[in-house]
Amino acid sequence: MGGRYLVTGGAGYVGSHIVKTLVERGDDVVVLDDLRQGHRAAVPPSAELVVAEIGDRRRLGEVFAAWRFDAVFHFAALSLVGESMRDPLRYCSENLSNSLAVADAAVKAGCLRFVLSSTAALFGFPKSIPIDETAEIAPVSAYGESKLMVERALAWADQVHGLRSAALRYFNAAGADPSGAIGEDHEPETHLIPLAIGAALGTRPPLTVFGTDYPTDDGTCIRDYVHVMDLADAHLRVLDRLEQGSCRFNIGNGTGYSVKQVIDSVERIGGRPVPHSFGPRRAGDPAVLVASSARLREETGWAPRFAALDDIVRTAWAWHAAHPKGFGDRG
DSSP states (O other): OEEEEEEETTTTTHHHHHHHHHHTTTTTEEEEOOOEESSSSGGTTTEEEEOOOOHHHHHHHHHEEEEEEEEEEEOOOOHHHHHHHSSSHHHHHHHHHHHHHHHHHHHHOOOEEEEEEEOGGGGOSSSSBOOTTTTTOOOOOOHHHHHHHHHHHHHHHHHOOEEEEEEESSEEOOOOOOOSSSOOSSSSSHHHHHHHHHHHHSSSSSSEEEEEEESTTTTSOOOEEEEEEHHHHHHHHHHHHHHOOOOOEEEEEEEEEEEHHHHHHHHHHHSOOOOOEEEEOOTTOSSSSSBHHHHEEEEEEEOOOOHHHHHHHHHHHHHHOTTTTTTSSSO
């Protein structure tokens, strides 16, 4: 018999892939989403969609009273690093207050397992690569700071209320459900792979490569890309790990890929060029960001099924080529 789970932000990119995975394995799922960035079409018909503000404590109380949940998966958050530096108070306030509202409702309802979609932006400019869980926590953006505040608050909730939480820290979710049913649809889009694919398909402007003089083999930044279905698998695996207590895990393939390698992969998979130009470095962009997932692998048995860049890009290309307008909705 399956479980019952609340997924906040479950109509969004990563959240919807977790929802699909849960539904397909026979679980009951309630999605709570305000649809500012999420899409109704991303939620399977068998899942219950509640459209509400994430921080609405009265509505949260009603949701927890109507269903008894085995755990909460919390994805709903403002998540654009650049925007967070233009409006830091909004990011810190909204991401923290909404998360606390969800956690508080869970505690009051006796739902004491909480999985947080966190971020490797907590680490700022790391002193060593790959980044493991012992790395210094030093956010350089308000977005990273807001997630750090949430993690700290959850630690107190564990100490005082017994709310066991898992925080999963990752950089670049990428790819799409291999079936092609759901994929990435953001507006504005800031992720490299969909921007490169859109440029190749002609649905987006030519790509701008920011910086070609980094100390890397080809001069462009290197980042870690984790397939969204591998992220879904990681979120599910940590549920069992919570039986041993709260935990924090970094998620990465352990292998980074440069901007140029991503462009080459998109051209290889799509069979057409990626129009692009070169610009100066963006302030605050480290040369290399690659996360270690050694602890996650050891403690949960997790391993990426889509570790190769071409495998990630292939699923993303299939989604964007078949859905040039994404889900075709905005709420």
